[in-house]
Amino acid sequence: MTAAQSSASTVPLGRRVRVRVPATSANLGPGFDTLGLALNVHDELEVVATESGVRISVTGVGEPGTEHSVPTDETNLVARALLHVFDRVGVVPPGIEITATNSIPHGRGMGSSGAAIVEGVLAAKGLLEGVVDVSDSDVLRYATELEGHPDNVAPAIFGGLTIAWVDETGPRHKQLAVHRGVSLLVAVPEATMSTSLARSLQPTEVPHADAVFNLSRSALLVAALTQSPELLFDATEDRLHQTYRASAMPETSALIGDLRAAGHAAVVSGAGPSVLVLASDPAARLDAVEVVERRADAWHARLLAVDIRGGTVEAVPNDAAA
Numbered sequence: 001m002t003a004a005q006s007s008a009s010t011v012p013l014g015r016r017v018r019v020r021v022p023a024t025s026a027n028l029g030p031g032f033d034t035l036g037l038a039l040n041v042h043d044e045l046e047v048v049a050t051e052s053g054v055r056i057s058v059t060g061v062g063e064p065g066t067e068h069s070v071p072t073d074e075t076n077l078v079a080r081a082l083l084h085v086f087d088r089v090g091v092v093p094p095g096i097e098i099t100a101t102n103s104i105p106h107g108r109g110m111g112s113s114g115a116a117i118v119e120g121v122l123a124a125k126g127l128l129e130g131v132v133d134v135s136d137s138d139v140l141r142y143a144t145e146l147e148g149h150p151d152n153v154a155p156a157i158f159g160g161l162t163i164a165w166v167d168e169t170g171p172r173h174k175q176l177a178v179h180r181g182v183s184l185l186v187a188v189p190e191a192t193m194s195t196s197l198a199r200s201l202q203p204t205e206v207p208h209a210d211a212v213f214n215l216s217r218s219a220l221l222v223a224a225l226t227q228s229p230e231l232l233f234d235a236t237e238d239r240l241h242q243t244y245r246a247s248a249m250p251e252t253s254a255l256i257g258d259l260r261a262a263g264h265a266a267v268v269s270g271a272g273p274s275v276l277v278l279a280s281d282p283a284a285r286l287d288a289v290e291v292v293e294r295r296a297d298a299w300h301a302r303l304l305a306v307d308i309r310g311g312t313v314e315a316v317p318n319d320a321a322a
């Protein structure tokens, strides 16, 4: 059924879907706005089609009364993404009740905004089942329209390691499996950094030599992550974004300096301020944890794995509602 044909269709009241979406680490050093990894930290939600209005309850990260609480009305990013899909496919949205349980830290460079957007888009896809077909490439397109860059939303949707790019047809992706020898460490600080602020620190043009430098490293990084983890240190050098943003997160730069001096492939996770270490074996990862713990400033070292499943949405029978 096409979007035009569906304008009179509606979602059955009481339809309920369950959504689960992973955190992501984007850029991975040289792959600015291109490379991303899905991580085994997840937000989960249930969404029900109701008669009218938008009602949201949040538990965990972003819950009311906490420092970084998120809105619980239609300005909430998950709700905005859900309503964006209904608008794009030309179906009048029902009322919406969202019950969210969030674990992805906000404003730390672990893809919380991309995950929230994918959550809303996948919830819309599930609610629209049988009304309008929303394909995987539609999910990537609608999510990228809101996020502005595809490198977080692609792994959040598809899992694993993704290469994302944009052509005249819209955002595209290639998913790859990460070599089993690669171990992940994410060092998360208390401080937050807004991605839009970090993006405002980027120049609009870069020296040709720096572009060539990043081309070589990002090509090498795909090989290192999929076949040759011993190349991860060389493959994670970057000249396109990290230095321009360093003054806004000096503790991040200092930690990356310590880790790289000790031989670890450390990079800014997303737009920061978290630090991602791509260790080539579990022992190297534990050594990196010690480097993180030696710093006087407070970091939470999280030993994570690659999420290979990506975002999921499933129908919930009404007699199985939580």
Ligand SMILES: Nc1ncnc2c1ncn2[C@@H]1O[C@H](COP(=O)(O)OP(=O)(O)O)[C@@H](O)[C@H]1O
Residues within 6 Å of the ligand: 043, 062, 068, 070, 071, 076, 077, 078, 102, 105, 106, 107, 108, 109, 110, 111, 112, 113, 114, 116, 193, 194, 195, 196, 270, 271
């Ligand atoms: N689960 C969520 N529900 C609602 N809004 C969210 C959620 N996760 C993130 N956000 C919004 O995204 C903002 C963080 O986005 P951003 O600055 O891009 O950082 P991040 O690196 O975590 O993606 C939060 O302050 C909040 O407004």
Ligand SMILES: N[C@@H](CCOP(=O)(O)O)C(=O)O
Residues within 6 Å of the ligand: 024, 025, 026, 027, 032, 033, 034, 108, 109, 110, 111, 112, 113, 114, 149, 151, 152, 195, 198, 199, 241, 269, 270, 271, 272
């Ligand atoms: N390529 C983006 C990635 C932002 O990731 P986030 O997890 O910080 O939202 C950028 O570097 O701006």
